[in-house]
Structures are given as structure tokens and as C-alpha cells.
Ligand code: 5GP
């Protein structure tokens with residue numbers, strides 16, 4: 473954040489505000505961690521704030537401090553709309569364009585309220601009065617820590633806030649191993665532990681809560697994996713029928729895409745997940761090295777994200793989606809062979 477932005481935020485927060493904090497649709501650990509972390513901070517400085525999620529979030533995050541107070545735009549629609557209408561300030565976290573809020577988008581577009589964006593995805597849209605965007609950041613949670621520090625609130629970080637921010641940094645860095653993890657990330661993590669984040673407990677709550685459906689779906693996904701050695705690519709499909717057979721629940725497919733990259737020589741990993749209810753195939757892309765899945769997702773699958781982790785979707789059936797993917801892949805053969 474530059475000097476002007478910091479002053480603009482300080483000015484906004486010097487008045488009593490009614491704040492709404494919003495993460496992206498299908499919120500992950502970083503989205504929920506950052507919104508709740510900021511929510512606790514606003515409470516500590518006496519600002520009224522509410523977190524509104526576009527839709528539900530996975531069970532493995534439902535232990536997080538403050539999560540029970542979250543309003544769900546789908547489930548608490550009237551109340552959520554009321555809060556948005558009353559809001560004097562809206563914070564959008566962990567996403568770069570309003571389309572990432574799904575059904576909330578038209579509603580947010582219509583608001584006259586000032587927005588503040590805090591995000592680490594590439595190519596942020598220009599809708600906010602203050603845009604704190606930094607694509608080098610490991611996570612939005614790391615940015616929220618910086619934000620609180622800039623506003624002089626570092627000493628006020630409670631165990632609850634620390635647990636929320638720890639969770640998002642942990643999930644977005646693949647437990648501190650992705651290349652976005654810096655020495656500063658580790659220093660912030662250390663500070664969060666000092667402020668009361670129980671690291672062992674958080675890891676257990678997020679990663680050691682497997683269910684039969686999750687493990688069966690993982691088994692099915694690994695069996696379905698196709699390895700294209702010549703393209704340094706591995707992809708996985710999960711049909712709606714397969715998901716139904718194993719009793720799919722939200723969050724069950726989280727992280728499965730990463731298995732492809734653990735294979736020697738594989739630089740590009742993809743998972744296609746059929747969602748009959750929404751009439752789409754949800755796609756996750758991961759890469760190692762310079763191959764930009766952000767650009768691939770943006771160019772071919774209505775998506776985006778980061779250089780090494782991105783998402784997108786397709787409106788045609790699963791088989792046709794995979795065929796289209798393979799056609800596009802041909803054009804990247806040389807790039808992937810580098
Ligand atoms: P995931 O594959 O875990 O859903 O997402 C990987 C990264 O890409 C995350 O940072 C996520 O926010 C972003 N992402 C996922 N889906 C989309 C999408 O449809 N559009 C855009 N712009 N980003 C996405």
C-alpha cells in the first residue's frame with residue numbers, strides 16, 4: 473500500500489462505519505481466514521462489521537473462531553442484502569474481480585458504497601477506492617497482517633485473529649512450501665504463534681479430518697488420472713455420477729489437483745470436476761516453474777488466478793471439456809517441454 477492509500481484507509485476508519493467484508497465464491501482457507509481475521513480486527517477498534525460469504529464453505533474450516541457469525545448470501549439472503557444495503561464501507565478480500573462473487577455480483581455492482589480491495593491475484597479490476605494488490609504475496613492473510621501492522625494494530629492481535637491468519641497462510645502456501653513463501657512469511661507465522669495461534673491444532677483441524685467420502689473420491693480421482701508424459705501434464709476427471717456414488721460433500725475435492733505435480737517430470741496438473749447442478753465443469757490448474765496457469769485459464773477457461781495456481785470453468789459437458797483442453801494443450805507442447 474502506498475502512502476496515499478494508507479491515509480485514505482486511516483481517514484475512512486477514523487469515522488464509525490458499517491463494514492461488510494466479502495471473500496470469493498467457494499471460499500477456501502485464505503478467503504475465510506482473511507475475512508475473519510479482518511473482522512476481529514475491526515471489532516477490536518470498535519467498528520461494526522459483518523462477514524458475508526457468497527456461498528457455503530467446507531466443513532474442515534468450520535472450527536474457525538468467528539465462523540458461526542458469518543452470513544451466507546444463499547442461506548441468509550434477506551439479512552445479507554440488508555447488511556449490504558446498510559453498509560458504508562465494503563472490503564473485498566482474496567479476489568480480483570466482482571464476478572468471483574457469483575450470485576452476489578449484480579448486487580455489489582449496484583452499490584454506491586466505497587470498496588477497499590485486498591488481494592494477491594493477478595490483474596485486479598479497478599472498482600475500489602483503495603486497491604491493496606500485491607501478486608508477490610503468499611496469501612491474502614499475509615496482506616491482512618501487513619494491513620493491521622500498517623494501521624498500528626500489530627500488538628492487538630488476539631489468539632482468535634492469529635488463528636484465522638495462520639490458517640490462510642498455511643493453506644495458500646501448501647503448508648509453507650510454495651515459492652511464494654518468503655522469510656517474511658515465516659516471520660509473520662512466528663509472530664502469529666506468539667500471539668496465540670496453536671499451529672499443531674490448526675494443522676490437525678484442517679488436514680487430519682478425512683471422511684470416507686473424501687478418501688473414496690481421492691481414490692477414484694487418482695485412478696482416473698491420465699498422464700501425458702510428452703506434454704509434462706497430468707489431468708484428472710471426476711464426473712457427477714462418481715461424486716454422487718461416493719457421497720460427495722463440499723471440500724472433498726480440495727487439494728486433489730496437486731497430486732499430478734508430485735510425479736517426476738510433470739509440470740502441469742489439472743482437475744475437471746463436473747457440477748450438474750450449476751451446469752458447469754469446474755477446473756483447477758496447477759504448475760511448477762514458469763508455465764503460467766493464470767494465462768492458460770484466462771485464455772481458454774473463463775478463469776485466472778496465479779502463475780502456479782489458477783481456476784476456471786467450462787459450460788460444455790465433461791468429455792467435450794477434456795477434448796477442448798487437449799486441443800489447446802497441443803499449442804503449449806513446446807512451452808511445456810522447456
Ligand atoms: P482453486 O483451483 O483452488 O479453486 O483456485 C486456485 C486459485 O485460482 C485461487 O487463488 C483461486 O482464487 C483462483 N481461481 C479459482 N477459480 C477461479 C476462477 O474461476 N476465476 C478466477 N479469476 N480465479 C479463480
Ligand code: MN
Nearest residue numbers: 502566612644
Ligand atoms: Mn488466496
